[in-house]
Each structure stands twice: as structure tokens, then as C-alpha cells.
Amino acid sequence: MNKQQIYTLVSAVILACSVISSGYSADMVTSISKIKLGERLFNDKHLSADGATSCATCHIPEKAFADGLRVAKGISGQLGTRNTPTLLNVNHATSLFWDGRRATLEEQAQDPFINPREQGLKDHEAIVKAVQADTGYQSAFKQVFGASSSVITLAHITQALAAFERSLIAVDAPYDDYVRTHDTHVISESARRGMELFQGRARCVSCHLMEAPVATFTDNQFHSLGIGYRKIEPRLAEITTHLANNRSQPLDHQIISDAEISELGRFAVTLNPRDIAKFRTPSLRNVALTAPYMHDGSIATLEEAVDIEVYYRGIELNRPLILTPQERTDLVTFLQALTSPYVLKKQAP
Incomplete structure (x- = not known):
């Protein structure tokens, strides 16, 4: 067995262990067909409002699944407020996003599709309809989930995306x-x-x-680390109060569109003053x-x-x-x- 085969085997074992420990059956999440389906969804620019943006727009394989930019750039060149983290070895993460506002990859995968500065779709129904109408997706979802086009759901889509992301293992340094x-x-x-x-x-x-x-x-x-905190410190009371009083607006929309709220870090999720500026x-x-x-x-x-x-x-x-x-x-x-x-x-x- 050569070195590359050893790494492949070790990566497969690590992935299986992480999958089992996170409550998903190994045969479901490690299915090659599911991973391939997730990879196609990950790279599909049609699943965005401008038809030019995909998950891979920010998580570029050739750039270690980051993008090399200061902050992420979404539809129509709109800038967000946060640096794009790599997806390599994301299967080890116990929470997602810089502030940990999502607990699982399946939950995380839902947000960028409908964020106005990311993929910009009106709602999740739009992505479901787009997938249901695609004949290539119809056969793939049938193979992976046993689901006909009319019963493909958002959960199916995010499960496939999460399966692909969990396969991005690089522990061979x-x-x-x-x-x-x-x-x-x-x-x-x-x-x-x-x-x-x-x-x-x-x-x-x-x-x-x-x-x-x-x-x-x-x-x-x-x-x-205090990074960015000085920019909001003079108006901290005003910014935190504004966030606490506007919980009806999706949190990720506020974070990605408002640089001051973005600097609140974990506090935006917990509203615990101890979490201000923590990432x-x-x-x-x-x-x-x-x-x-x-x-x-x-x-x-x-x-x-x-x-x-x-x-x-x-x-x-x-x-x-x-x-x-x-x-x-x-x-x-x-x-x-x-x-x-x-x-x-x-x-x-």
C-alpha cells in the first residue's frame, strides 16, 4: 500500500468515526453518490439570484476552500463583513460560522441561499423548485434518497451538501x-x-x-483578541441594544450586512455580555x-x-x-x- 492509499484509508476511517459520533449513519453520509450530488449542488451557480454565484464562489477548491479575499463577495459583487473560513476538515467543527450560530452543516447550508448578500434567493422554496425541475437532479436524488422530483425537499438538499463538505478531509501534512x-x-x-x-x-x-x-x-x-472591537466600543451600548430589539430580522442578514453588528461576535447569538467580540x-x-x-x-x-x-x-x-x-x-x-x-x-x- 503506497502513501496516498494509506492517507485515503486513514481519512475514510476518520470521516466514518466523526459521522458516527455526530449521530448520522455511516452508510448514509459517506455514500459516494451523495457526496457527488452534494459536490454538484456546491458548484451550481444556477442556485442563486444572479445565476453566477455558488458555494464554491467563496469556498474555492484551489484556494484551500477559502477565497483569499478580506471579506466574502456574493451576488452582484456585494461584500459581506466576515472573512471566508476554509471548509477543509469542517467535519471536526462543533459549531459553524465565526460566531457559532449554527450547530450542524445541514443547518449552515440553508443560510447562504437566501442571504441577500450571498446567493440572494427569495426563499428556500426557490431552490427546491429549481432542483425539482432539473432532470439531472431528479435522477440523482432518486438514486440517493429514493425521492421522486415532487418530494425532493430542502432537507435532502442540505444533507447532500453536508455530505460533500464532511468529505473534505486534509490531515496528511x-x-x-x-x-x-x-x-x-x-x-x-x-x-x-x-x-x-x-x-x-x-x-x-x-x-x-x-x-x-x-x-x-x-x-x-x-x-x-480585540480585533475590530475598538471600532464599535464608543457606540457599544447603542449597537447591542439595537440588536437585542431587532430579533425578528434574520440574524445572518444583520451580521453580513452590518459591520458593527458583525463585530459583536458570539454576543449576537447569545446576547451574553461576556461574549462580546468573541469569535x-x-x-x-x-x-x-x-x-x-x-x-x-x-x-x-x-x-x-x-x-x-x-x-x-x-x-x-x-x-x-x-x-x-x-x-x-x-x-x-x-x-x-x-x-x-x-x-x-x-x-x-
Whole structure:
């Protein structure tokens, strides 16, 4: 068995375990036909108001399923307020979006279709009708769900999309090779020093977990680095009150259209003052390919992101956390070792 076959097998096992643990039967979610159907829906630009926007418009396979933009761009070039996160290894996420406002991929998949700044459809009935009327989709949904065109539902559509997204596994980085084999030729000496810093004095691992059997590099929790907070601080009482009094408007519409509400982070979901300006910890896998960084895309480079994270750790410790230029370089080199070679070559994981 060659290296690629081993990675394929390991990825399949990880996916099956995550599927079972999340309550879905393995034969349903890992069905190749369902994944292929979800991939077609993911790339279908006809399922948008302008006929030119799809899920893949923001989650571009060649860009590690991010888009390389500061904030996402939807129909008619409209800009949102948040940076597009990668979908690679999203099967490990316990909540979705930067503020965790959706618990499952099936729930998450519903929102972009009808968001005015994303795919812009009038309602969910529009996507269901479009799928029902497509002969290619009719046969595919019949094969996967046993559903005739007249009984294809939104739930069928989001299940297929979620199946495809759960298949986007990339846990074959040089770091993984090193952990598995302890071969010092797999990653550089600088990367090994960076890993020691990451796990030790730099305290990165306090949020970006490296637990067995496969390190996710996230705690799936919500933290504040203060990014963007100063922009809303003078009007914080007014902004939070406005949000609390306008719960009838869809939350995702408010977040993606209003930059001030977007900066409230997790608070927009919970209305708990402790959650103001807190955002979900992103995974660091393939992070070298997903610039710019932070929830608002305001940090251009990985080096700058490391500086901000180190500064934040110092605040937590109530003392400055000082890194030498070499240590900073070592940390960045380690983060680069979290890149899947298949993603780096712009191939599907």
C-alpha cells in the first residue's frame, strides 16, 4: 500500500468515526453518490439570484476552500463583513460560522441561499423548485434518497451538501508524518523548534489543540483578541441594544450586512455580555494557504497573525510574552508544516 492509499484509508476511517459520533449513519453520509450530488449542488451557480454565484464562489477548491479575499463577495459583487473560513476538515467543527450560530452543516447550508448578500434567493422554496425541475437532479436524488422530483425537499438538499463538505478531509501534512514516524527528515529543525514553542512557552496549544488521534488545532470555543472591537466600543451600548430589539430580522442578514453588528461576535447569538467580540477558534490546518486572517480579514500575513496571537497570550499571562526573531520564524515554519501536500498542489483532498 503506497502513501496516498494509506492517507485515503486513514481519512475514510476518520470521516466514518466523526459521522458516527455526530449521530448520522455511516452508510448514509459517506455514500459516494451523495457526496457527488452534494459536490454538484456546491458548484451550481444556477442556485442563486444572479445565476453566477455558488458555494464554491467563496469556498474555492484551489484556494484551500477559502477565497483569499478580506471579506466574502456574493451576488452582484456585494461584500459581506466576515472573512471566508476554509471548509477543509469542517467535519471536526462543533459549531459553524465565526460566531457559532449554527450547530450542524445541514443547518449552515440553508443560510447562504437566501442571504441577500450571498446567493440572494427569495426563499428556500426557490431552490427546491429549481432542483425539482432539473432532470439531472431528479435522477440523482432518486438514486440517493429514493425521492421522486415532487418530494425532493430542502432537507435532502442540505444533507447532500453536508455530505460533500464532511468529505473534505486534509490531515496528511508533514506534521502528521512527523508525529506518526518521528522521522526528523520529514519537517525541518526550525519547524520542530516551532512545534516546541507552540506547545510550550508560546501557549498556542491552549486554544489550538493537538490531541490524539488527529490534531484539530482548535478548541471549537470562542475567544476575543480585540480585533475590530475598538471600532464599535464608543457606540457599544447603542449597537447591542439595537440588536437585542431587532430579533425578528434574520440574524445572518444583520451580521453580513452590518459591520458593527458583525463585530459583536458570539454576543449576537447569545446576547451574553461576556461574549462580546468573541469569535470561534479556527483550525490552523492549511493556515499558510488561507490568508488574510481573523474574522474580518484584517491581518494580511501569517507573520502578523503570529505576532497578534503572541501579544494576546501575553495579556492572558499578565506579562509580556517575548519571542526572538528566530523564534517567530520557527513558529511560522511550524504552521507551514500543517499544510496538506494535496491542497498545496491545488488537488482535492
